[in-house]
Amino acid sequence: MSLPVQVPFTARSLGRPIRNPLLHGLQCLRCGAPYPVRLMHDGCPACRAEGVHVGLRASYHAMPGRAAGSSIPMPYKTSFTLGEGHTPLRPMPELARRLDVARLCIKDESGNPTGSHKDRMTAVGVTQALDFEAHTLVLASSGNAALSAAHYAWAAGLACEVATYEDMPAAYARELDAAGARRFSFADNAGRWAFVAERVRYPGYFALTNYHLPALGSAPLAIEGYKPIAQECLDQGGLPDDILVPTARGDLAWGIFAGFRDLLAAGRIAKLPRIWAVEPFARLARVLEGGALDAGYLGRTAQFSTAGATVTFLQWQAVTASGGGAVVVNDDQARAARRLLAEAGVSAELCAAAGLGALQQLRKRDAIAAEAHVVLMLTADASRDPSWPDPA
Numbered sequence: 001m002s003l004p005v006q007v008p009f010t011a012r013s014l015g016r017p018i019r020n021p022l023l024h025g026l027q028c029l030r031c032g033a034p035y036p037v038r039l040m041h042d043g044c045p046a047c048r049a050e051g052v053h054v055g056l057r058a059s060y061h062a063m064p065g066r067a068a069g070s071s072i073p074m075p076y077k078t079s080f081t082l083g084e085g086h087t088p089l090r091p092m093p094e095l096a097r098r099l100d101v102a103r104l105c106i107k108d109e110s111g112n113p114t115g116s117h118k119d120r121m122t123a124v125g126v127t128q129a130l131d132f133e134a135h136t137l138v139l140a141s142s143g144n145a146a147l148s149a150a151h152y153a154w155a156a157g158l159a160c161e162v163a164t165y166e167d168m169p170a171a172y173a174r175e176l177d178a179a180g181a182r183r184f185s186f187a188d189n190a191g192r193w194a195f196v197a198e199r200v201r202y203p204g205y206f207a208l209t210n211y212h213l214p215a216l217g218s219a220p221l222a223i224e225g226y227k228p229i230a231q232e233c234l235d236q237g238g239l240p241d242d243i244l245v246p247t248a249r250g251d252l253a254w255g256i257f258a259g260f261r262d263l264l265a266a267g268r269i270a271k272l273p274r275i276w277a278v279e280p281f282a283r284l285a286r287v288l289e290g291g292a293l294d295a296g297y298l299g300r301t302a303q304f305s306t307a308g309a310t311v312t313f314l315q316w317q318a319v320t321a322s323g324g325g326a327v328v329v330n331d332d333q334a335r336a337a338r339r340l341l342a343e344a345g346v347s348a349e350l351c352a353a354a355g356l357g358a359l360q361q362l363r364k365r366d367a368i369a370a371e372a373h374v375v376l377m378l379t380a381d382a383s384r385d386p387s388w389p390d391p392a
């Protein structure tokens with residue numbers, strides 16, 4: 001367990017966050033319709049009228065020349081932070097040899113302050129909450145997003161309410177309680193999301209994660225928090241060919257895609273890496289074969305962090321626009337991959353190990369070339385994973 005032992009600054013010392021003057025609003029991922037930045041967003045009304053449920057993304061004015069700083073625009077110039085990001089990219093030459101691929105690197109997100117990639121999204125979400133003078137962060141999560149939100153809210157002086165499953169693992173529940181979050185238990189996703197939807201009807205509540213059915217994804221500005229992963233990968237190891245991303249509703253996959261798309265638009269890279277959404281049972285895979293985007297795709301899995309029955313436009317766009325796809329890795333395959341990672345000295349939550357299983361599948365059918373440079377997103381280690389240790 002990694003509690004944030006140092007708080008670099010608090011909400012009081014930060015003052016009101018300063019927005020990036022290039023941020024001009026939100027835009028529909030599908031039709032491009034523009035919308036203002038507000039505290040709450042319900043996706044694109046124009047697309048909804050056509051029966052398509054689509055989330056929004058941050059939209060920026062063009063950069064005034066290359067000298068304007070980073071090639072990846074972010075919503076805020078000053079952001080609340082506990083030191084997330086700049087995680088290591090670990091070369092894994094022995095694993096690369098075993099999987100018959102030229103280069104394999106692990107982007108180790110377990111080094112973030114609360115131990116998962118979620119901190120990147122939470123930091124920007126908390127910044128937006130402070131910007132709009134919200135008093136409470138509210139979200140539906142029974143795992144890493146909940147812990148991240150609880151710790152960041154505490155550090156920022158915000159309250160935090162978490163809608164969880166009744167069978168939330170005890171380790172997570174204890175840590176939420178220790179961070180002062182209020183827990184509300186529900187039997188299913190519909191109950192959790194209805195709770196959040198009810199809360200955000202009141203002023204001062206900011207919903208960090210999805211609460212819509214059909215699902216739209218997390219708060220649009222917050223998802224921008226994942227974009228710097230693209231720049232970090234480029235700086236630390238050069239441009240990857242393929243990126244394997246454990247995926248539930250696709251916030252992380254889309255954020256990485258969007259970061260590389262910004263780099264492409266700025267002329268910093270010549271092509272997009274392919275994004276592969278790794279899922280525990282067929283959801284996006286079925287949509288890519290013609291299934292409805294807004295259908296429910298039920299399945300059981302021990303891959304706690306990527307369970308769920310919904311598919312979003314976000315993840316569909318990330319894989320189709322990058323030339324990647326969806327890869328189903330079942331629990332047995334993920335456990336076998338976790339053994340390989342453990343032998344290489346890497347601790348992984350089961351859905352992150354599934355990324356290695358996905359690479360095995362993609363190499364077998366030559367969808368990833370032997371010459372490829374591959375990055376595996378290690379979303380969290382095994383320390384809090386309720387499926388760890390694996391049965392002998």
Ligand SMILES: [Zn+2]
Nearest residue numbers: 028031044047
């Ligand atoms: Zn639209």
